Amino acid sequence: MYEHFFQCPYCWEDISMLMDPSVPQQSxxxxxxxxxxxxxxxxxxxxxxxxxxxxxxxGQ
Structure with a gap:
């Protein structure tokens, strides 16, 4: 698993998300x-x- 840190587009708090790098394109x-x-x-x-x-x- 890959952990990525970013800012929430709503509250601007720093959060992290675990993603699976074995899936090349994710949405x-x-x-x-x-x-x-x-x-x-x-x-x-x-x-x-x-x-x-x-x-x-x-919706943006």
Whole structure:
């Protein structure tokens, strides 16, 4: 598993997320662990390294 730290697009708190680098392209929704708002997460891995990551508000 790969742990990535980022800011919530709603409350701007620093949070972390565990991601599976064996899945090259990922897109899913996960709630913020601080404010509980839904975050759309889009990420890409290449050779088990994170090459792109975006966390955005739902509907934005």
């Amino acid at each position: 899913y929704v996960e709630d913020c662990e601080v404010c509980c708002n839904p975050i759309e997460v889009v990420s890409s891995f290449l050779n088990n390294e994170l090459i792109s990551f975006e966390a955005r508000e739902i």
